[in-house]
Structure formats: C-alpha cells, structure tokens
Amino acid sequence: MRRSRAFIPTMKEAPNDASLPSHIFLARAGFISQVAAGLYNYMPLAKRVIRKIENIINEEMEAVGAQEVELSFVTPVSLWMESGRVEKFGKELLRFKDRKENLFVLGPTHEEMMVDLVRNRVTSYRNLPLNLYQIKTKFRDEARPRFGLMRGREFIMKDGYSFHATIEDLDREFDAMERAYKKILTRLGVDFRVVEADSGAIGGSGSKELMVLADSGEDTIAVCSKCEYGANIEAAKRGARAVIPEAPEANFNKFLTSNVKTIDELAEFFKIDPYYTIKCIAKRVVYEDESEIVLFFVRGCDNLQEVKALNATDALDIVDVDEDELREIGLTPGFIGPLDQDKVKHVIDTDLKDATNMICGANEQDYHFVGVALGVLSDVAYFAEIAEVNEGDICPNCDGVLSFTKGIEVGHIFKLGSAYSEALKAEFLDENGKPQPFIMGTYGMGVSRLVAAIVEQNHDKKGCRWTKATAPYMVNIIISNIKNEAQVELGEKLYGQLQESGVEVMLDDRKERFGFKMKDAELIGFPYTIIIGKELANGAVQICDNQTTKKILVPIDNIYAQIMELL
C-alpha cells in the first residue's frame, strides 16, 4: 500500500475521551473511531489486525476439528424465554420489535441459538462429539462501556460450543480447547496466563480464564511464585499458613472494650495479631423474590470476597446495609460476633472452623469476648470459603507464595454441563436408545478486545508496538525526501520486490518531511521501517526495529536479503 493513498487518519492529539494507552493510540494512529458510547468504527488498519487474529483462531480451530458456522445476529426473544435468560441478562439485552411486532434481541452470546441449531438435527450419540464456533459481532448494552475496544457494547467475539454424550468426553474436549487457546495466544505473541475462575451464575464445574497480563487489566489475578497456579481473585484458593502468629492466651471471658469497633483498634487494644480476631461483614443478600441480612465472618486479617459470598449463599446479588438496619433487628454494629446464632443467618469462613484463642464481638455494646474457641459452632454454624486470598498467602498447590497481578480477560472456557440442553430440550439417543440432554462446553475469545489487549501490553510513549503476528503491515519504507530521485527509485524498487515476495509492505511516498513520517510510523507501529535517506549517498539505508527502536545501517545491495531474514 502506498501511504499517499491509504486511509489512515492519524492525529497528533487524542480525543479527550480516551484514557487507556490502547484507546489513545488506536484512535490517534487511525485504527478506530468512536461513533457513540461503546461503539467504534474499525478503519483499514484495525480491520487488518482483526483479520490476522481471526485467521489464527480459524487455523487452530480447524486443527482441533471445530467447525465454523455463522448464526444470525438478530435472535428471537422466544429462545431466551426458553432458557430463562431474559431476566438474567436484564437490560444488557438490547430488545426491539420488527414491523410485525415480534420481539427480538441482538445476540450478546449464542448458547441458545447454537443449541437450537443442533437440536433435532443431531439426534444420536454416534454423531457426537460436535464442536461448532463462529466469529461474530456481539452486542451487550453495558451499563457503562469504557476503555475503548476493551469494554465496548458492540464487540467481536469467537464463541464456540461443544456437544458431548458423556462428561468424560467433555473433559477431553475442554482440555483440547485449553491447549488450542494457549496456542492461539502464543502465536499472537502475547504474555498471558491461564487462571482458574468463577463460573458465574450460569454454573458449571471447570472454568478457566485466559488473561493477557497488563497493568491496566480490570481483573486481579493471584499467581504462584513457584508453580503454574493462577486464579482470578474471585476464585483464588490458598494453602495452609506457613507461619502462625503467637496466640494470645486467655480463658473465655467478656471484656469491656469501650469504643473499640474496628479490627485495627481491637488488635491495638489487646496488642494481638488481627489473625486472632473475627471480622463481621453484614450484607443484604438478594434472592429472586426476597432478600435478607446475612452476617459473614472472616479472620480479622482477611477480607470478604463477595463473589465467594454470593456463591456460598446461592444469592442473585449482595448489597451493602447500613448500621441502622442492623440495629433494627437487634444487632450492635462494631460488636457483632458469631456466638449469637439466632438473629440472622451466619456464614463463617472455613479458616475459622475450630479456631481457638479468638477475640470477637459479644453482641453487646462495648464488649468483646476473649479466649473464644469456635469448635462449639462446628455442628450448628454454616461454614464456607468466603475469605479473599491476600498477597503473600501460600499457594494451594505447592509451597510457593501468591502475588497479585492485573490481567485482561481475553478468553473464558468452561463446562456448561446440560443446563442449556435441558432448558431447551435438546436431546440425543444414547446407546440404549434413551434420550439424554447434550453435555456441553463453551469457549469464548474476545477478538476485538484482543486488539486492545495486545496494544495495552505492547506499547511505549510513542505508539503501538505490534507483535509480528498482529501488525497491520510488517514493513514500512520511508522515502525521506520525495524530491530525491535516487531515494524514490530505490524505494519503489524495494516496494515492488517486497510485494512480489508476499510481504505486507507500506511505502511512505508522501510529500512530508522526514520527522513527520517517522513519528507517524512509530505511532502506527510497523515492526520494521526501512529509512531511505541521507545514508543513501554512502550506498546504505537504515532498518529501524520497532521493538528496540534501534537503527542498523545496511548496504543497499543487502537490504532485500536482510529484511527478508528479519521477517
């Protein structure tokens, strides 16, 4: 492509609504333009990057025997009624009517559609397993779209669904897909981690997220210093503590603790480690038709992990409560302890099971109990894992130490089981001629989000630093002075040679000054820029490596061979 003919509207200044580097550079370098909140136009450069990602996905899906389909974007709301997800998705589902007043939604994901496609068409175990996928625009009417392509309302996603006769076969496919996904991200050239995840309200056993590591990631993930363990903080587990602080010795007793309300104050008051205190977090948990206040107890050194709390209570939502509400039902904020079991439901972190030498609220203004042994609650209380892991905790799989890092979720795979096939009555006949619901897996990968994630992980102050597998063009040839005939001649010759060799090459033949073209090239992020300029007088040109920004001098006779070698 000749730069003089290319539609690449670069800008010196970013639109002021861009905050993340990926958003700023993709906008400035002429990849995307915003249309409305969470909606973007992809311009030629972005389109090329997207196609490269899609090609790699297609190749790897082909390799594992998944078949590509494309389902209609507009989907009848009746399917969503069948699965019961109309309410679950709520306002994120963009609903509208056609001229005949029929209700439709813009597909935010395609479980229902895919099950509908397969049901009554695949009817025998002999035709299983089956893995179908598509790469398609999705629409979710997010409450708050942000971060450019990272969290748009309209986005491109690869979504795949597998159908199996047995759980064992699903497990096999799940592992195969994990390997395929790892291979895709490796080929794209990004630094990533596969982590254990919460499977969300939809349920399912195995759930793994593929995270591109980047500081601006929205997810916090815990990773082990020694082994491969990694998990989303929402699902992270930990091993037994390596060092347990010295226990405060005391017999069971009620102690006057005037105005000592917080864990910090309590630990200071008794001169003890917060490990031996019990923290109470009161929340209102919301179910489909009702809600109630539940008290969650964790060690004073821990925090409540709300997603875990949600799973422990099987609730739809968890919201804050204020102190007045607590007083109304006879609780004393600041002094609530787990020994009083009859007012509201309690959930106690498993780490507190049979704990001894504890200090906790006495459910009475200005009093705490000391020397508490929770063994007495073993049979009456509900214990569940609700504490959030901390940095420095021990890995659940080895003796390494957990630390936190930020990640961008670009893939999520999990085992659906038969939730959808049962809801939509999608069945096959097994070996005994008995109808069985399909056992399913689902495999998502955010294509447009990957575009942003790649830049988020690969950029510097000047612009994008595309990986070789994702760069819109591999080589950019700058003719420093378009009026210099020798420069033009060599540029054109090289351009032709590289094109013939199948190299994706851009020829910057604009009537601009050198600095302008160079800045532009660095903003866009071509892996290699060949500079035909003043060194030509010495029979040489330069190759600028975009990763290192180093320039090397190459004699003109070697330039073609040299660049072909670098690619």
Add this chain to the structure above:
RNA sequence: CGGGGUGUAGCUCAGUAUGGUUAGAGUACUUGGUUUGGGACCAAGGGGCCGAAGGUUCGAGUCCUUUCACCCCGACCA
C-alpha cells in the same frame, strides 16, 4: 442505576463569575513559495445553528428552565 464533570472549527482548547462590535487560538485542511533526518517556515484562504428546545432581555456562547449526548468514580459485567 447512584455520585461528579464536560458539551464552542475535523482534533485540543480559550471566551461564560459581571450579557454588548463581525466568536477566537493552536493543530489539521486548501493554494503559492521556501525547506527536506525527528510532527518545518512565510503568505493568502476555506471551515461554526457555541449539543438541542423553550424562556428572560433592546440584545444570549454567556442568565433561567427542560432535555440529549459524552466522559470519570462506584454498582453492574455467561
């Protein structure tokens, strides 16, 4: 959905407290000339319903009401 903020040229932003010539700058764009290794310089141009609607006033970008859009924090996010 709660809290906050911003809407003026393609982009970045002045101008609005205290209403008063023809609404400005930088950048980008067009033309001519000079320049040609790090977003050049000179000259001349084009480009605006001051987000929208209503109101107050002799007069509104500026004051009042309504509304829409976008951004940020939070909630939400199979």
